[in-house]
Structures are given as structure tokens and as C-alpha cells.
Amino acid sequence: MQDVPELVIWIAKIVLIFGGMIATAAIMSLAERKVSAWMQYRYGPNRVGPFGLLQPLADGVKFIFKEELIPAGANKLLFRLAPALAAMPSMLTIAVIPIGTTAVIGGREIPLGIAQLDIGIMYMLAIGGLGVYGVILGGWASNSKYSMLGGLRAAAQMISYELTLILSILAIVALSGSLDLNEIVASQREIGDWNICTPMGVLAFVLFTIASFAETNRHPFDFAECEPELVGGFHTEYSAMRFALYFIGEYCAMTVMSSLNATLFFGGPSVPFMPDAHWALGVLAFLIKAGFFLFLFIWVRWTLPRLRFDQLMRLGWRVMLPLALFNLLATGAWIAFTGDH
Amino acid sequence: MVVVQRKELTLLERLYLPEVVRGLSITFRKFFEKPITRQYPEQPLPKDAVTRGQPRLVVKDDGNIACVACGMCEVACPAYAITIDGGETDRGIEREPKRFDIDMLRCILCGFCEEACPKDAIFMSDELELADFSRAALLYDIEKLKRPKSTLQKRIDYVYKLNNRWRRAP
Numbered sequence: 001m002q003d004v005p006e007l008v009i010w011i012a013k014i015v016l017i018f019g020g021m022i023a024t025a026a027i028m029s030l031a032e033r034k035v036s037a038w039m040q041y042r043y044g045p046n047r048v049g050p051f052g053l054l055q056p057l058a059d060g061v062k063f064i065f066k067e068e069l070i071p072a073g074a075n076k077l078l079f080r081l082a083p084a085l086a087a088m089p090s091m092l093t094i095a096v097i098p099i100g101t102t103a104v105i106g107g108r109e110i111p112l113g114i115a116q117l118d119i120g121i122m123y124m125l126a127i128g129g130l131g132v133y134g135v136i137l138g139g140w141a142s143n144s145k146y147s148m149l150g151g152l153r154a155a156a157q158m159i160s161y162e163l164t165l166i167l168s169i170l171a172i173v174a175l176s177g178s179l180d181l182n183e184i185v186a187s188q189r190e191i192g193d194w195n196i197c198t199p200m201g202v203l204a205f206v207l208f209t210i211a212s213f214a215e216t217n218r219h220p221f222d223f224a225e226c227e228p229e230l231v232g233g234f235h236t237e238y239s240a241m242r243f244a245l246y247f248i249g250e251y252c253a254m255t256v257m258s259s260l261n262a263t264l265f266f267g268g269p270s271v272p273f274m275p276d277a278h279w280a281l282g283v284l285a286f287l288i289k290a291g292f293f294l295f296l297f298i299w300v301r302w303t304l305p306r307l308r309f310d311q312l313m314r315l316g317w318r319v320m321l322p323l324a325l326f327n328l329l330a331t332g333a334w335i336a337f338t339g340d341h
Numbered sequence: 342m343v344v345v346q347r348k349e350l351t352l353l354e355r356l357y358l359p360e361v362v363r364g365l366s367i368t369f370r371k372f373f374e375k376p377i378t379r380q381y382p383e384q385p386l387p388k389d390a391v392t393r394g395q396p397r398l399v400v401k402d403d404g405n406i407a408c409v410a411c412g413m414c415e416v417a418c419p420a421y422a423i424t425i426d427g428g429e430t431d432r433g434i435e436r437e438p439k440r441f442d443i444d445m446l447r448c449i450l451c452g453f454c455e456e457a458c459p460k461d462a463i464f465m466s467d468e469l470e471l472a473d474f475s476r477a478a479l480l481y482d483i484e485k486l487k488r489p490k491s492t493l494q495k496r497i498d499y500v501y502k503l504n505n506r507w508r509r510a511p
Contacts, residue, residue, distance in 0.1 A: 039368045041377045206358070303368040304361060 004108075013114050021094050025251035026056035028294060035295070036302045059244075066240035073143035074237065082141055083242040086134025087249030089127045090256045096120035097259045098182050100269045100283040112269070112283065113182065120181035121173060124260065125166055128215070131253060132158040135217070135224055135234045138246070142237035150233025153309065154217065154224035160316035161214035161221075167324035168207040171200050171331040172264045181263055188267035189275045196265040200331045205265045207324050209296075212257040214316070216250060219301035223309055258293035262286060388467040390499035393452050396443060397466040397488040399497075406487060407462035410438040414454035414463055422447035423454060441483045445471055455500065464493045464500065 030045065030052065037044030045052035070079055100112030117123050132154055139151020172195050176184040188194045195201035214221040225233035235246050262268055266289045269282030277285075307315070353359050379386070388394075399407045410427030428439035454463050466488060473479050490497070 035372075037376070038372050041371065041374060043376050043378060043380065046380075299365060299368065300361075303364045 009110060010114075013110075013112075017094060017099060017114055018091065021091065021252055021255050022248070024255045024294070025248050026060070028251045028254065028298075029059065029247065030055050031295075032298050032301075035298045039299075039302045063241050063244040068240040068242065069237070071143050071237050075141040075143070078137050078141035079237075080242070082134050082138035083238065083245035083249070084134070085137060086131060087245045087252065088134075089129075089131040090249055090252035092127050093124045093256050094252070094259070096123055096181055097256070097263060098185050098268055099259070099286050100279050101185070103279045111182070112279070116182055117180065119179045121169060121179045121184075124181075124256075125162075125169070128253075128256070129158070129162060131215075131249070134246075134249065138238065139224075139234035142234075144237050146230040146232070146236045147234050150224045150226065150230045150236070153226070153230075154234060157214055157217075157221060157223055157312060157316075160313060161211045161320070164207055164316065164320040164324045165211035165215055167321070167328050168204040168211065169264065171204045171324075171328050174328070174331050174335060175201065181268075185263060185268040185270065188270055190270070191267070191272040194265065194267045194270070198334075200327055200334060201265060203323065203327045204331075205261075207320055207327065208264065209261060209293075210320065212261065213297070213300065214312075216253040216257055216297070218250075218254065218297055220304040220306050221312060222306065223312060226306065254294060254297050255290070258290045258297070259286075261293045262289035386469065388469075390495040392467045392469070393450055393465045394468045395445065395448065395450065395466055395471065396452075396454050396463050396486070397468070397493060398441065398483065398486040399462050399464060399493055400487050400489050402490060405432060406437065406483070407460050407490075408438050408441060409434055409460050409462070410436045410441075411459065413457040413459060417453040417457035419451060419453060420447045420449045422449075438483065441486065443481050443486060445479045445481050446476060461497065464496050466493060466496065 033055070034044040034052070036042075045055040048054040048058045070076060095114040096117050098111070098113035098116075103110045103112050135154040136151040139147040139149070139154070142148070172184065173179055175195055175198060176187040178184055178187070184195075191197070196205055213219070217224050223233075225235070227233075230236070235243055238246060263286075268289070269279075269286040271277040271281050271285045274281070401407050410425050412425055412427070415423045415425050422444045424440065424442040424444075425438050426440040427436050429435065430437040450465070452465050455465050471479070
């Protein structure tokens with residue numbers, strides 16, 4: 001194990017983590033339909049394979065063989081580019097999430113996480129913020145009213161909620177004293193140290209969770225799609241694999257947001273009451289935590305109705321933003337008075 | 342003028358989050374309840390004499406169809422789905438249909454033909470499935486419509502029970 005080149009380990013990590021995320025997206029597409037069915041007294045997909053488990057595969061085959069339509073007046077280059085732009089940022093941001101602490105395989109220490117960036121959180125927010133370009137460009141390049149409106153809404157929504165998202169993360173960064181996600185995880189080794197266990201952490205958690213729903217365009221904030229008003233919103237004109245790319249992007253964004261939620265507030269790979277647990281157990285703990293938030297995304301979607309657009313804006317600017325600012329201020333005061341990092 | 346009185350929301354309701362949690366708990370409880378949907382091809386719909394499926398022609402026990410090509414059902418049909426060409430026969434009943442077509446794509450399963458028939462020759466069967474790969478295949482001719490009387494007996498009895506005020510048992 002000692003003489004395996006660094007590059008091989010890197011590639012193995014990339015393949016595992018990135019592949020894992022794509023697999024999660026596929027599982028999520030099935031889980032979404034299954035969970036929604038169970039909540040509505042239905043069975044959900046159960047024809048393809050045992051319990052419908054092969055449904056994502058069948059969907060994939062279908063998406064690949066469907067005809068791709070490009071509207072007559074569309075900007076062809078941007079139309080083709082936009083789905084990739086929408087899917088890429090979330091795939092890039094998974095790189096800095098530590099899915100475990102440091103693995104020890106054959107006497108060699110391997111940090112679990114593709115990249116160990118000092119500014120992990122900054123990187124995530126910077127790249128993650130690009131995700132909205134895919135939606136706006138897709139909406140604009142389609143040359144369709146509905147798509148255009150969907151794209152514009154997405155832009156307005158992102159601007160409103162990104163602020164809250166960043167401010168709530170900032171409070172956590174202040175509490176943990178680092179922008180490095182590995183450091184943030186290291187500062188939450190025991191369950192008492194988890195950021196959710198501080199009063200500001202609770203508020204930040206609520207704000208972050210709500211903002212992450214808005215960021216990923218999920219119910220009850222899915223104004224960019226909004227079927228009853230905008231047909232399909234930004235992806236009205238998309239078909240086949242490009243349409244699927246938007247969905248993969250959405251599910252990947254959900255995966256990243258869930259992972260971030262687990263990392264920032266619930267100690268990521270920290271196992272409750274076992275601070276010195278084996279690293280594999282840590283990975284499992286991380287997966288369970290992230291999995292719960294993924295479930296929460298679906299759960300909320302099939303519970304709450306969509307807000308009205310003015311309600312969304314009012315919630316964003318008049319409730320969430322002041323609360324996030326107050327939370328940051330309170331965090332600062334807490335740190336100043338207790339000297340506690 | 343209708344004045345809608347909106348319920349004044351309490352503070353907890355206006356905070357929204359407690360209500361969100363309440364909603365989530367409801368959907369979570371439903372999560373474990375038994376589905377009420379039917380797995381259709383494996384669990385077919387329950388059928389009874391009341392089931393008004395596709396119309397079928399009665400084949401009597403002697404092997405001949407009961408229809409005498411009078412054309413009453415053709416007239417009664419609101420969707421113009423039935424086409425009959427009558428012809429002579431030496432069976433002793435003078436007339437029988439040489440052609441009896443029901444365009445199943447037009448048929449609305451209303452049962453008027455069944456009511457109109459004076460010879461108990463056409464009844465609504467309990468056959469509900471209607472799918473094929475071409476329109477031509479759904480133009481049912483006499484051979485496709487024939488059913489032995491025994492398979493339709495439940496429906497026949499039901500219709501007699503329903504109409505026994507003015508119809509004598511055969």
C-alpha cells in the first residue's frame with residue numbers, strides 16, 4: 001500500500017466519490033417516486049426489476065434513445081451548453097466535502113475527500129453559485145416565454161436565498177474558526193461539539209436548510225419549474241438526455257447540500273458518543289446523516305404546497321435575511337464574550 | 342356580495358415552521374399505511390352482472406346466433422357504432438345478419454343496444470379490455486362478437502331482473 005503512487009489513490013477517490021454521487025442521483029430519482037407513492041397510498045414503480053429497483057436504469061436507457069428536439073428560434077450553442085452548466089457545479093463541489101476522517105489502509109493515511117482545500121467553503125459557494133447560470137441560460141436559449149420566466153425566477157430566487165445561505169454558513173465558520181471543511185469537521189468530534197448543539201447553530205441550521213431548498217430549486221421553492229404556471233419552467237423545451245442532465249444536476253445539488261448540512265451542523269463523519277470510532281464507521285455515519293437530509297428533501301416536497309412568488313421574496317428578504325444577519329451578530333457576540341471557538 | 346371571512350392566524354401558525362413540522366408528521370405517518378391502489382393486470386377489476394362491458398352477440402345452445410337482423414340496435418346506437426346487413430336464411434326464422442359489425446372505437450358501452458334488442462340477441466358482456474395495434478383490428482365482425490349464451494347468462498338474468506316489470510321470462 002505504501003508504494004502505490006499518489007495519482008492512483010487520487011483517481012480511485014475521484015471515481016468512488018464522484019461515482020457515488022451519480023449513483024445517489026439515480027437512487028434519488030427512484031426514491032422520489034417511491035416515497036411520494038408511499039405517502040399517497042400508492043406502490044410507486046414496481047415493474048422493472050425487484051421492487052422497481054432497476055427503474056433508474058430503464059429511465060436512463062429511455063432518455064438516451066429519445067429524440068432530441070431543439071426549438072427553431074433557440075440559440076443552439078447555449079441551448080446545448082446549458083444543461084451541462086447546470087449539472088457541473090454540483091458535481092465539482094462534492095470534491096471538497098470530507099466524507100470521512102482519515103482512512104488508514106495498509107499503514108497509509110488517506111484523507112477521505114477528493115480535495116483538502118483551505119478555503120473549502122468558499123470554493124463550494126463560488127462554484128455552487130454558478131449553478132444558476134445553467135438554469136438562466138437554458139431558459140433564455142430556449143426562445144420560449146415559459147422557459148424565460150422560469151430562468152428569471154431562478155435568478156431572482158438565487159440572489160435572494162444565496163445571501164441567507166452564505167450568512168448562515170458564515171456563523172458556522174465563525175464558530176469553528178476555519179473555512180476548511182476538514183477543520184470544521186475536526187472541531188465537532190464529539191456530539192456535544194456539534195454545531196447544532198449551540199443556540200446559534202440551531203438557528204443557522206434552520207436558515208441553512210430552508211435556503212438550501214431554495215438553492216436547489218426544490219419544493220416548496222421550485223419557482224423555476226412551477227408546472228401549473230410555467231408548464232415546466234426552464235426545461236420546458238428540453239428533451240431526452242439534456243432534460244435528464246438537468247435532473248441529474250438537481251439531484252447532485254441536493255446531494256451536495258445534504259452533505260454540507262451534515263458536515264456543517266452534524267459533525268459530518270463524527271459518530272455520536274464514539275469520538276475515536278473506526279474511519280469506516282465514520283463514513284457510514286456521514287452517509288446516514290446526508291441520507292436523512294436527502295430524504296428530507298423528498299419528504300418536504302410531497303408535504304408542502306408551493307409558495308406564491310411574492311411570498312417567496314418576502315420570506316427571503318424580510319424574514320430569512322434579517323434572521324441570518326442577527327444570527328451572525330449573535331455568533332460574534334457569543335465568541336467575543338465566551339472566547340469560545 | 343360574498344365576503345370571505347379568513348380565519349385569523351395565531352402566532353404559531355404565522356411562524357409557519359410548527360405547521361410545516363405538523364404537515365411532515367402527517368405525511369410520515371401515511372408513509373407506513375397500506376397502499377389502496379390496485380395492481381391492475383395481476384389484480385383485475387371486480388366483475389359482476391352489473392358490469393357493463395363491451396356488447397357481444399348471444400349464440401344460442403343450438404349453435405346459431407339469436408340475432409334476426411331487425412336493426413333495432415343499429416337505430417338505438419347513439420354512436421353509430423353498429424352496422425348490420427340482413428339476409429335470408431333457411432333456418433326457419435327468415436332473416437339473419439350476413440354482416441354485423443361493431444366499431445369498438447366508436448362504441449361508448451352505453452347498453453342501448455341491449456335495451457333495444459327484442460330477441461335477447463345482444464348483451465353487454467363483462468369484457469372490458471380493449472387494446473390493439475391497429476384501428477382495423479378494433480372493427481369487430483360477427484365472428485369476434487359471438488359468445489355462447491352460457492358466458493353471458495349472469496348478465497341476461499340481471500337484465501331480466503332489472504326489467505321484470507314489462508318483460509316476461511323466456
